[in-house]
Amino acid sequence: MATDDPMDAETAELAALPPLPTPAPLVRLEALEHNLAMMAAAWPGNALRPHVKAFKSTALARLLADRGHPGFCCATIREMEGLAAAGLGQDLLLANEVLDATRLGALVESGSARVTVAVDSAETIGAAVAGGVPEVLIDVNVGLPRCGCPPESAGLLAGQARAAGLVVRGVMGYEGHVVGVADRAAREAGVAESMTLLAEAHRAVGGEVVSGGGTGTWDLNRWVTELQAGSFLLMDTAYAALGLPFRMALSVLGTVISVNRAQDYAVADVGLKALGMDHGNPRIEGFRVWFCSDEHVTFAPREGVALPRVGDRVRVLPAHVDPTVAYHERFFVVRGGEVVDEWPIDLRGW
Secondary structure, eight states: OOOSOHHHHHHHHHHHSOOOOSSEEEEEHHHHHHHHHHHHHHSOGGGBOOBGGGTOOHHHHHHHHHTTOOEEEESSHHHHHHHHHTTOOSEEEEOSOOSOOHHHHHHHHHTSOOEEEEEOSHHHHHHHHHHTOOEEEEEBOSSSSSSOBOGGGHHHHHHHHHHTTOEEEEEEEOOTTTTTOSSHHHHHHHHHHHHHHHHHHHHHHOOSEEEEOOGGGTTTOOSOSEEOOOGGGTOOHHHHTTTOSOOOOEEEEEEEEEEETTTTEEEESOOGGGSBOTTOOOBOTTEEEEEEETTEEEEEEOTTOOOOOTTOEEEEBOSBHHHHHHTOSEEEEEETTEEEEEEEOTTOOO
């Protein structure tokens, strides 16, 4: 029977799913398709270099390539190798420094991938040369205290790289310290400050590529030639809190395994080992999440919402998509109450 109560509709949809081993990552196909279309309209073709660290699946990467985004950004050599093996190696960027690039060089030698690696020092330039990687981007520190050379050193490093026989395609810089700033005006100002530094470095370095940005700055960063966004595809509650137009496509299906009616709370089997927790607790619609432990999430109903029963299923929304995905082996792709596909999360590990 139809219902106007969103909680009743949610319960009915989850009850219609076939038996799945929980915790189980669910991908809502309608939300995924919305997110793909929204991003492609703003960053078509090669203007988007999707960051596969956010979804770690060649099936999702192929979906992006089929929608006109053939180049990918990676965080690990394993991701690079997996994409190349899947025939998705047209233009792969390892947006990370490495001191042993021999596995990357093997991809170049095999002809299965165009490989570019980030460098920010003489040592990482030497690693690219020794490993057989011919193309690099100069990684510039634009305010995030992580990797990247000082902006004023970028031109010098580019000269060293070219002198060593490398092709310098341009620069990259990630404004990761501002992508999650809640106040939009402050976020916009932070992007401008960071990208001014990157633009100055690019003038000294040259090359056609200015790579950077992320989901949180997708509509604010107009300095880059390619956007390294990845989380937009599946989304999480941290980014959703910014009011972005992307929909929550990823959830982790859980089963209620215990109910305490005297104290009005329930426990489901989705805990720390199934969720990325560095951005805080997950969310369960209609409930207050008290805390997570290794294998459990403890939650209580909000006013007007009934306490679930043992055996009921709940949809747990992660606060950080990237590490959440890395805990699991496959996605269950759902449309309504039907599982329409399974996609392996085959780019996990190192």
